Amino acid sequence: MDISGKWFLETVFPDLAVMLKVRKVLYSGHTAYQAVEILESEVFGRSLVLDGKTQSTERDEHIYHEALVHPAMLLHPGPRTIFIGGGGEGGTLREVLAHEGVERVVMLDLDPEVVELCRRYLPQHHQGSFDDPRVELLHQDAREYLAASSETFDVMIMDLVDPIEGGTAYLLYTDEFYRIVKARMSPDSILVTQSGPAGLLSHQECFTTVFNTLTGVFNHTAPTTVHVPAFQTMWGMTLASDSPFPTLSDDQIDGLIAQRIDKTLRFYDSETHRNMFALPKYLRESIRSESRVNRDADPVFMI
Amino acid sequence: MDISGKWFLETVFPDLAVMLKVRKVLYSGHTAYQAVEILESEVFGRSLVLDGKTQSTERDEHIYHEALVHPAMLLHPGPRTIFIGGGGEGGTLREVLAHEGVERVVMLDLDPEVVELCRRYLPQHHQGSFDDPRVELLHQDAREYLAASSETFDVMIMDLVDPIEGGTAYLLYTDEFYRIVKARMSPDSILVTQSGPAGLLSHQECFTTVFNTLTGVFNHTAPTTVHVPAFQTMWGMTLASDSPFPTLSDDQIDGLIAQRIDKTLRFYDSETHRNMFALPKYLRESIRSESRVNRDADPVFMI
């Protein structure tokens, strides 16, 4: 690999960065809310980068989006109304719409320019999902919208940027926000939120505090992890509900997938489900010993 | 993080590299077999680097070494004699010796200088294991040794450098080698070998071929994966035996750990075991569809 050329560098830890050779800069600019770049590389295909952090890439986004969407959808007895916070690439929306029983999706992404750029440059992500008649796409703050709404949703999916100081989303990971969300849920509704890095050396940045904050609001919570190559590490996603999550056998999970989802999944099935919900010992211990709670007045920021 | 200073760069893919800020170069030189560096960084502590590839780091080596050693040891009814190929840092040896039932360990690391450097610079890795009276440490080629030996081992652990073209170990991943190994095993003996990267974009470099090669030699094989932060990706380890692996309940696994191992593990327990042995869908499909076999005359090299 010739070292000459354009590279995208992204810090993972203060003293560790990833260098990605960029074949093409498809877009680079600022919206009203954030810096946006759409890059193309040999290894990842097209990447969406917001405020210098890789959000998802063409090559591996199906892992992240299948892992975020399908466990919550399948643990619910029959989800028809879905809320998506964030998710501008359309990958989460695409996976939600693959569930035949879904009747209505309300998706709020703060930044219309990001969504427009994704529609234009990331067709493999959204695959036309924004044009599905079941979708109501809005561009406003998810928190304000939910606080003012009286609708309830079966599954609520938070596909947000990380809780970074000065970022657009850190108030969407707090105790106060989760209470607003809960008011829009029925007793058997399920919330799932992306929860930041979950590697040995990074899970205490926000994964454990998101989990701990959710346990203060909901009766039942379940942490999951998944390896996302573009993030160079494990990633955390947390489910929460006031009803207990059903214990499903492998056959039940694979049966529900076959029955409800009208496409072939690449990442998720019953064995993947078992992998995602079984956490390594150190992670369970860290989760148990976490005492911080994200509050509006004192949020925990990712490094 | 000030960009000025020493950095260690390691390519993960041809167009993706990791940059690690180096606080201290503890050692940098060449042995008769390979280039060796022992580096110290904020995030990883001390790292062992052979021929430009990070082998293990102080901060996360317990994940790799517990994942490599304990599943194979616990799936065996009562391992007393152990063979270790490679493993110069002493971390694999340390985990093996934690099993109280172990009576004899034969460890072969080709390169005495690497072992000497590890003894000196990586005390947190070996923790004095080389001085345990149960250990016979030899410096010669593992393949020649095993071919000439008549001893049998209960568990045989291959903690080798990756199968890189021009490297020291690629003939320790072939069909021919595994037949030599098998000749040193009883019917209920278990082999485990590190098997290279196992991420979405890297598992076909060698993980699937190691698995496929082992299935041609042994009646039973089991692939496992684990996230090792220092490798920036999932890592594969494959078990093989001519006897079926027992199906152990969580309680049985945790009971065996308590009964056999005289220290507290940080990574491995029953839930971790379930995580390691449950592979994501794409990986199982890739493994099933792999047709390449590593042979001495036509080995598959890692990129």
Next chain:
Amino acid sequence: MDISGKWFLETVFPDLAVMLKVRKVLYSGHTAYQAVEILESEVFGRSLVLDGKTQSTERDEHIYHEALVHPAMLLHPGPRTIFIGGGGEGGTLREVLAHEGVERVVMLDLDPEVVELCRRYLPQHHQGSFDDPRVELLHQDAREYLAASSETFDVMIMDLVDPIEGGTAYLLYTDEFYRIVKARMSPDSILVTQSGPAGLLSHQECFTTVFNTLTGVFNHTAPTTVHVPAFQTMWGMTLASDSPFPTLSDDQIDGLIAQRIDKTLRFYDSETHRNMFALPKYLRESIRSESRVNRDADPVFMI
């Protein structure tokens, strides 16, 4: 400086590269002839990069272009007709047109797309020069054009990309090419060509061979050097003529500048002239001992 973000890396030596943080990628693409990028950085402003090599930057291009143009123009008794080979940014053209006595400029840049991109994105370089009625701008191979032409020029300026293997210009640095050029010159005409890097560790890449090749074709040659920040090193430019270069006093040079040039120069004056024409000892010795000649059949390529 945050390490996260886009960087442009350019190798200076095989084991030395420069990393430039890119604020904006204004353009990135391929023309029929070469890869083109127009980048913007804090330190250099807008840069033109062809085939991965920085050609000129907004912040320091005046040094390169004044150094290339004015010595040759002032050493000529009264240049009216000028030939420019290359020079797509328009900076060389701008400096030539500042000479009031210039009546006609023929500029050949092979690549119309590069010129169009420069007109659009590098207004500070050309400053409208392409619209000057004295200019005839053509897009064809300079060598073919000159071989077929019967016109003579007072000053001929080769503002070319470096002689790189597989590049577009290496046949514009050979003995055969210089004989074609010479056929388009009067006895007192002056040729000047950019001649590649001229630092202690790089001047033998092509500077000394360009000089030596010119001495085989012209009666008089004069090497000059100038420090161009964007190139991270000294740069060579060589003058050649069949008439001896006049020895001008400081007052004569400054007088000619005042008399002929209708703008204030930022880099070039009499003392700068003395600096450029006085070479350090090692460089003169290297030039003297150079025996290679660039020939079409055996060109010397820059590393």
Next chain:
Amino acid sequence: MDISGKWFLETVFPDLAVMLKVRKVLYSGHTAYQAVEILESEVFGRSLVLDGKTQSTERDEHIYHEALVHPAMLLHPGPRTIFIGGGGEGGTLREVLAHEGVERVVMLDLDPEVVELCRRYLPQHHQGSFDDPRVELLHQDAREYLAASSETFDVMIMDLVDPIEGGTAYLLYTDEFYRIVKARMSPDSILVTQSGPAGLLSHQECFTTVFNTLTGVFNHTAPTTVHVPAFQTMWGMTLASDSPFPTLSDDQIDGLIAQRIDKTLRFYDSETHRNMFALPKYLRESIRSESRVNRDADPVFMI
């Protein structure tokens, strides 16, 4: 060039860094005063790095040291007693001792460990100079020593680290320091000091303020510049004296070199002298318009 391996990164501007592939780290540690690294690379050979800044390299140190020492030595009618501040590598000392008329050299380098490391690892720099009986080598603060001394020196050479905030030398570039130095000079003594980067984009970091500060203390000052490859830019050195510098012809300079110096110089001769003392227009204009003066209470720090 394989990107994998150890690299030394050094920022030149906040958004521009140089990446040097390191073949070997010969030494890396901290003395009582500063961080020290001795690195080896293909392009530069052995480098001395203090507090993250390259001080000199095996391949090009002769340029820097000849340029610093010989102009001042030759412009003096017959230097016998020399003072060197800094210069721990021994290169400045080596060039001074090549002058046959030199009878006594007092060299003060604050840091005995650096000098010891240079003696051990940089033999090509010092070439045994520290053992010359004319040398008195002391390890104490140059300013305190000079303030307490009553000796006068014919030539005083400041071969110091740059004036960096928090560094060891910024009080050796101030008006107050230069008055202490001047008290140790005869009317025809000459001071020369390294003066920091002198490129188009960097000369206002400290070169112009050092010059301006010296003009407030001495009757005559002369700025010079030289390209030092290891610094990736032009470098400034400033001479100062209360007597006017003699105007020497080329023959006089080359004659003095032949007469006084008992070795063959590689960089410096009469034409090099003309190059060094002729500055580009923008640099002279910047020098003239500089109004800042380095004072103990308000020093100008290099970026």
